Amino acid sequence: MKLFLLCIALCFVVVVVTADSPSDYFSQQDAAVTRRILLAAQNKDGTFADVETAHFAVSALQLLNTEVPHKEKVCAWAKRALQATATVSTVSHAISVTEALGCGEKASAEVVHLLEGGLGSDSLLEIYLSLSGLASLKENRHTDFAKDLSGVAKTLHALMEVDGTFKASAKEEEGTSLSTGYAYHAFALLKKHFSLSSAAAEHVDTAVATVDDFFSTAREDDGVLEFTDLDPLSNLRATSLVWTGANALAAVTTTVQISQVRTFFFPSSP
DSSP, X not given: OHHHHHHHHHHHHHHHHHOSSGGGTSOHHHHHHHHHHHHHTSOTTSOOSSHHHHHHHHHHHHHTTOOOTTHHHHHHHHHHHHHHOOOHHHHHHHHHHHHHTTOOOOOOHHHHHHHHHHTTOSBHHHHHHHHHHHHHHHHTTXXXXXXXXXXXXXXXXXXXXXXXOBOSBTTOSSOBHHHHHHHHHHHHHHHHHSBOOHHHHHHHHHHHHXXXXXXXXXXXXXXXXXXXXXXXXXXXXXXXHHHHHHHHHXXXXXXXXXXXXXXXXXXXXX
């Protein structure tokens, strides 16, 4: 159910991000079916199976302009998960839920310390989740975290392969589409919310410069661009993350030019 909800949320984001009019691709009937699936994931007491499921369900419902049922109960439940400070993943998703529902509050020193620790991880996903959690807190003035994160940009850059893909960690032998999507999002968060040295900013620019080449590796299937991953079940997730990640980079830089996408949509263009 968790992966299913993730795909629903990410696919809907892609529609919103890439379409001039999302309704052209996502009909009212599609919205009604999606809304029904998302609401069914919520327990009668307002909780969800876990905070990750809650994060994706809440995000998708808000994109559908749908009120999240039992909002107060969801907030209280997410805050309890946040106070437990068990893992970076749990804390990051709990922050996303509370901030999205407008019930976030000043983060404890323990929460900030946990997320800061995640920035030193050798896992790209954990770095992204840590950045996401801290960025949400900073955006809503729920933390005073203001450290320079140039070292994080350098770590991310070191995971980039010559073909423009990113590895999930330094231990991996090759990059994947899924990890590349997370890397795009991580660089966008660094550029938008954190202090970086000029050298670190160049690492972001280097990643931006590879986006066009990476898009050339996409597979066309029935008129749809798809990014394949090592695990076929991750193809949809990877495609969603790459599209939204490239869009996030475009929002914080002026150099994202994806001629491969232009060629795909307008094959007769010069």
